[in-house]
Amino acid sequence: MSRPRAARLGVRCPHCDARCVGQRDRRISRVLTEVDYLCTNPDCNHRFVVSVEAVRTIGLSSTPRSDVHIPLSTHIRRGAIAAQISALPPARGADEWPAGQAASDPTGDLFEATG
Numbered sequence: 001m002s003r004p005r006a007a008r009l010g011v012r013c014p015h016c017d018a019r020c021v022g023q024r025d026r027r028i029s030r031v032l033t034e035v036d037y038l039c040t041n042p043d044c045n046h047r048f049v050v051s052v053e054a055v056r057t058i059g060l061s062s063t064p065r066s067d068v069h070i071p072l073s074t075h076i077r078r079g080a081i082a083a084q085i086s087a088l089p090p091a092r093g094a095d096e097w098p099a100g101q102a103a104s105d106p107t108g109d110l111f112e113a114t115g
């Protein structure tokens, strides 16, 4: 059985290449976190700080904040997305569904009241 993907993601020691474990994190900003790492090689024992930064968007947020500006990956076709959004009608509100169907809509309008 293979390990979960998240378990394989990790930081390796810059000195001995052993896996490292995160000890503590500090949120510097909405897009930047620093993490203290410890090398698991007892002969090395290196401790160091890693910066984790959101550097580009590869999938759009459904709850975007106006004060977060993460560049779009070049694979995202801005024009196509803008055209698609402007062409889509708003979703029906729960009170607009025929009786008994509103409960089958798992999302409704969770994020933003319109109009």
Ligand SMILES: [Zn+2]
Residues within 6 Å of the ligand: 013, 014, 015, 016, 017, 018, 039, 040, 041, 044, 045, 046
């Ligand atoms: Zn090491």
